[in-house]
Amino acid sequence: MRIVIIDDSGLRATVLEEGLREAGYDDIHIVPPRGGFVARLERMAPDVVLMDLGSPSRDTLEEMLTVSRALARPIAMFVDQSDESMIGAAIDAGVSAYVVDGLRKERVKPVLELAVRRFNAFARLQSELDEARTALSDRKIIDRAKSILMSQRGLGEPEAYALLRSSAMNQGKRIVDVAQALITASDLLGGM
């Protein structure tokens, strides 16, 4: 079974490809949806095409599926309407799939399930990364506010932090917001 993954984000496609290879599929190709990708795809004659539901190039791909004579008429994955939970899971995960007519759905289902799991895992990974990035920048802001307090008020580091923390609690704000306000005020007043 030849599987083509159309994806712009190299990392996600790699995550998916890895999963498919581990599951024993070995005829896998990744095509970015740029320029003449449709012609490339046509030459590859895939059995299954996996694509990000959020990709703006889906309309271009579907047009090719409609007019191409080189491919057996492919159909959308979601043809098995009875399997509503599968459809819902695929859309939630952002997976769309096109399957060549005649391929049995028992053969395709594991591929789709794997794609859904990998897309979800990738999304989780990305949001964790974003959180980590935010946490990092939060810490930098708090550190800067602490050093302002330490130099202006002659406090030690633990005391500076405790002061930020108690102000935040009194004002019902996050520490990072109080720290940001302090930095802004300090900048406005010319570094005090």
Place this chain on the structure above:
Amino acid sequence: MTTDLRIAFLPLTDAAVLAVAREKGFAEEEGLHLDLVRTTSWATLRDRLVFGQVQAAHMLAPLAVAVTLGLSQQAAPLSAPYKLNVNGNMLVMASEFAQALDPDVAARLDDPLGTAHDFAAAIGLWKRKPVIGVVHRYSSHSVMLRYWLASAGVDPDRDVLLRVLPPSLTVEALRAGEIDGFIAGEPWGSAAVDGGLAEAVAIGERIWRRGVEKVLAFRTPWLEENPDSVDRLLRALVRAAAWCDEPDHHEALAHLLSQPHYVDQPAELILRALSGGIVPRVDMAPLSMPDFMLFSREATPFPWRSQALWIYSQLVRWKMVDHSAENAAKAASVFRPDIFRRALADSDVAMPGASMKVEGAVASPLAVGSKRGELTLGPDSFFDGRVFDPERIEDFLASF
């Protein structure tokens, strides 16, 4: 109690009525909370609607007909009780290509028939078979472009290459030379003009003066099961549409739509379609086109069944579907004037007495029979002077 409704849309100026219904409190007044789901392709918008992830969608009218006829992936009966706008498209071609056309852009746009013939001649002079971007096989843009090209003897399936790409990728594809021009909803044509990449070659409103564009589509079973929510939504949209048509609101509307979660393009570009001040070539003064895009006046939202049938006639003409009485009936059933009437029965909205009309027969503003209030229909002629009698589809098809 507030009802939540999820509605999918594409980032286009003609999603305005939905945005305004949400942001200006019209939905809230009807006890609705609208969750507008921004979507990047028509395929994904269709899937979200067909598989029930959203309750309604801002959809190309021909796509709603095509999905119902089973032409676009999973077949599903769709219903469109409300038209979100008429008109609003623009064909732009690379400046180099446009050199073969009338250099007087205003004259070029005013004479679509002459320009179609000039375009036909320009095809042979161009370095390759011209590649024209269209946003979807089943789009008003595609049927309008085909109609216009064919009037000059151009076979759109043989003499040019129609390439499907989503509106948001059109400008980049033009810059990269992958396409030689495109027809899309605003603000994308204006964005290409502004970038100095292309010039206006034809305006949707000059091809069919009241061309069907986006509809609000529902899955038919859901529409039947939720009459109360549907009616409340339609009432909110009618008021939002009237707000959108108000010239005093155009600037605020352009700013609203320019936000990243709506169209995410400069307000100045979006304003052009709203106010009908179209810049056809970079650095030129805008041309006044007051009918460039309509939301409310002349009963714009009313879904005339004859318009669904006109779309169907064009799908048959280009061999996208076989003509049969059954298919014609299915296509006509997509537009739901009955639901529109029910939802607005107690309002002061002017309501046409009929559900079908001969399309293209109104040459100048015409007062028509209306159940309530005064209703004047604007001119709806086709540039080639044809009329479409929905009772005589075969004759119409035979005339091409």
